[in-house]
Amino acid sequence: MKLQYLKSSILEIPENYNFHLTASAYNFSWFFNGKKLKIPLKYEEDNISIAIVEQIEDKKLKVDYYSTSRDVNIQELEDRLIYYLGINEDLSEFYNLCKNDPLLKEVPIGLHMRSCDPWTAFLIAISQQNASFRQGWYMLYRLYKYYGKQVLVGNEIVILLPKPEDLIRHGEKVLKDCGYGYRSSIVIEVAKKIIESKDQDTRRLLKGIKGIGPYTYGLSCVIAYRMYELPVIDRWVKGLYESIGIKDVDKYLKSAFGKWQGLVTWFLTIVLDAEPLSKAIERVKRNEIKPKMTGLTPLTIWKIW
DNA sequence: TGCCAGGCGGGGT
DNA sequence: ACCCCGCATGGC
Numbered sequence: 410m411k412l413q414y415l416k417s418s419i420l421e422i423p424e425n426y427n428f429h430l431t432a433s434a435y436n437f438s439w440f441f442n443g444k445k446l447k448i449p450l451k452y453e454e455d456n457i458s459i460a461i462v463e464q465i466e467d468k469k470l471k472v473d474y475y476s477t478s479r480d481v482n483i484q485e486l487e488d489r490l491i492y493y494l495g496i497n498e499d500l501s502e503f504y505n506l507c508k509n510d511p512l513l514k515e516v517p518i519g520l521h522m523r524s525c526d527p528w529t530a531f532l533i534a535i536s537q538q539n540a541s542f543r544q545g546w547y548m549l550y551r552l553y554k555y556y557g558k559q560v561l562v563g564n565e566i567v568i569l570l571p572k573p574e575d576l577i578r579h580g581e582k583v584l585k586d587c588g589y590g591y592r593s594s595i596v597i598e599v600a601k602k603i604i605e606s607k608d609q610d611t612r613r614l615l616k617g618i619k620g621i622g623p624y625t626y627g628l629s630c631v632i633a634y635r636m637y638e639l640p641v642i643d644r645w646v647k648g649l650y651e652s653i654g655i656k657d658v659d660k661y662l663k664s665a666f667g668k669w670q671g672l673v674t675w676f677l678t679i680v681l682d683a684e685p686l687s688k689a690i691e692r693v694k695r696n697e698i699k700p701k702m703t704g705l706t707p708l709t710i711w712k713i714w
Numbered sequence: 715t716g717c718c719a720g721g722c723g724g725g726g727t
Numbered sequence: 728a729c730c731c732c733g734c735a736t737g738g739c
Contacts, residue, residue: 538721544737545720590735592721622722643720674720685719 411561412459412475416483420462420470422496427519428464431494433708434520434679435533435546437553439568441711447567450489451476452526457569459562460490475562495521498635503669507676510665511653515699516676522632527611529570530633531599534625535592537643542683543705544588550714551587573600595620631671638667641674645686649677652690682706 422428432446440447444463451458458476465471474486491497500521507513524530532552536545556579557568576583577600584593595618602614612630615621624643630636642659650658662670680698681689683706692698702708 535721539719539734540721540736541719541738543719547737585735588736590737591733592735595722620722624721628720641720645720647720678720683720687718 410457410477410558412457412477412563413479414563415474415476415481417471417473418483418487419465420472420487420491420496422464422468422470424468425501425519426496426521427517428462428470428494430517430520430708431523432462433711434523435707436523436711437550437568437714438711439553439566443711447562447565448490448493448523449525449567449569450486450493452569452572457560458486459560459567460486461562462490462494473563477560493524495524495635500672503637503666503672506666506669510673512649512693512698513673513676513680516680517700520676520679522635522672522675524632524635527629527633528573528603531611531615531625531629532570532596533632534628535596535599535621536589537628538592538625541685542678542707546705546710546714548588552584552589555587556583573603576600577604592620627671628674631675637669637671639671641671643674645689646674646677648686649681649689649693652693678707682708 432441446462447459448462449459456478458474458481461473461475463471472490474483498521504516504518507516532549536548553568553570556571556575558571559566559568571579576597581593581597584596589596598618599615602618603611606614612634615626615629624641627639627641630639631641640659640662642662647658650661655661662673666673679700681692682701684692700706700708705713
């Protein structure tokens with residue numbers, strides 16, 4: 410399927426917004442090549458819209474909109490792009506709180522979490538269940554690569570995740586092939602619920618599904634809806650703070666970061682390159698709490714995969 | 715090889 | 728409220 414060029418526009422970015430870092434984080438090579446960011450904005454049956462974004466000046470992004478359809482509401486696409494890139498969110502309060510945190514005090518300024526649609530966010534979240542960063546992202550990589558939908562944007566290929574309908578048609582085996590293991594049936598369950606309740610908020614239907622606990626729910630909502638007030642505490646985050654003498658991690662994050670606590674997990678993986686817990690603890694002991702970006706890390710997935 | 719890893723739910727105490 | 732186990736894979 411080929412998307413047609415629609416139009417270009419210029420987007421102003423604020424002071425303290427780092428486009429390169431923001432585009433780099435947790436991204437695959439078919440979305441980011443170090444310069445151009447290709448970002449899916451709409452993905453329906455026969456209506457796919459994708460923007461190609463590139464920084465052309467200090468505070469200016471050039472955006473090219475592509476779509477399978479001629480009848481497109483550009484304003485809607487632009488609003489979504491701004492939301493996905495986090496261009497209008499003010500993280501200054503969060504960054505100030507980081508200065509007082511022993512693990513996040515050297516967090517890179519100007520990096521924002523990219524948001525995406527709820528289905529993608531859910532797949533990212535469940536891929537991390539009981540798995541290392543590498544294993545989780547390898548599952549997702551295979552899901553894109555082997556069962557995703559390739560589309561042509563200009564003359565470059567972008568891969569989109571299989572939609573709920575696609576996965577149900579293919580069956581659970583497809584997920585097993587990608588390494589999802591026991592998570593496969595949970596994904597299928599969510600896919601079914603999403604199709605059944607088209608109009609319903611994805612957040613609500615995630616709640617009642619067996620296999621989705623506070624971590625998967627919280628991470629999904631942090632990514633898709635920027636609900637930073639939700640705690641996202643796993644063994645990794647817990648272990649890291651415990652290793653520096655903070656006993657009640659839940660309480661600490663709530664009191665130190667309040668409505669920003671959900672972002673802590675995401676940024677922690679950035680500064681520690683998402684290394685497995687024991688290695689991450691060693692790094693903290695050596696006070697190496699800035700991203701190194703050697704090998705496969707959240708900021709380098711696009712270079713490797 | 716066997717054991718652990720960004721979870722979770724069920725069953726035990 | 729807690730503790731413990733199995734769950735399916737991949738990586739070492």
